[in-house]
Amino acid sequence: MLKIQHLTKVYGTKKAVDDLSLHIQSGEIYGFIGHNGAGKTTTLKSVVGILQFDSGEIYINGKSIKEDPLGCKSDIAYIPDNPDLYDYMSGIKYLNFVADIFGINEKERNERIHKYSDMFEITSDLAQPISAYSHGMKQKLAIISAWLHSPKLIIMDEPFVGLDPKASHLLKEMMREVCDNGGAIFFSTHVLEVAEKLCDKVAIIKGGKLIRSGTIEEVKGDDSLEEVFLELEGE
Missing domain, CATH: 3.40.50.300 (P-loop containing nucleotide triphosphate hydrolases)
Incomplete structure (x- = not known):
């Protein structure tokens, strides 16, 4: 790989x-x-x-x-050590921006955004500007964006x-699922x-x-x- x-x-x-x-x-x-x-x-x-x-x-x-x-x-998908996201965008606009780049159709992107934002409990925050996010929330958004196009290598x-302990546990499960x-x-x-x-x-x-x-x-x-x-x- x-x-x-x-x-x-x-x-x-x-x-x-x-x-x-x-x-x-x-x-x-x-x-x-x-x-x-x-x-x-x-x-x-x-x-x-x-x-x-x-x-x-x-x-x-x-x-x-x-x-x-x-x-x-x-x-591939890449998550840097300090997610440098577009602060002027809302969370949902950023995710749709990433989905557009990788050509993900509307049905698949909506399903994946809904799935992962619910998992990381930030669905209610997606309408907010990224500038209002904590570091942990930005990290969660970066993880969701990385998983959107089902990359072969992350x-x-x-x-x-x-990341809080629950989010860390979720990420470990997601990593193993990718490899499985x-x-x-x-x-x-x-x-x-x-x-x-x-x-x-x-x-x-x-x-x-x-x-x-x-x-x-x-x-x-x-x-x-x-x-x-x-x-x-x-x-």
Whole structure:
């Protein structure tokens, strides 16, 4: 579903991402772990076509993000770490705007908007301008917009930040459902306990370099993921 091959991104003299290769397959929830500045967000923005990169290649569902960016973007959804939505729009106008971009017909968009806004209990707030939303409400709106076109691959940067426990639980269920239906999830997180319980595989990045990856069992062995991460960070 997602192949990252020898990805390198340089800012000035610093390699923010250094020869990174990962393969996220259909059906997998793949966690991406590292401290602030490790290269996680740079990697995710490169995957979704926001950042150009210096070398390497990224394939989404067999298509190159360099050669066919629009084709790739039609198959993915991206939720940044700080949802930067159009504050002047109402929630419902924003969702319809996203649905228009992906060519979702009226029947399907209405069904999905109704389903997910009810799940996240923001239906009554959709008429309000986004500028009046709390951070948590903006996060919920961003999640709903990401799920609208039933993407094959969902990329998320710290998706649980700002969500209440009920919304976090719903998001985890939605992530698993996507993968059960043949999609894939690639997301960064600082919440190692969530990663350990939720992910099929994880990758740990440090200083732009991949230092460990694999199934949860392969990465952590007999220790907790937190213990392994702290040990690797200290090396």
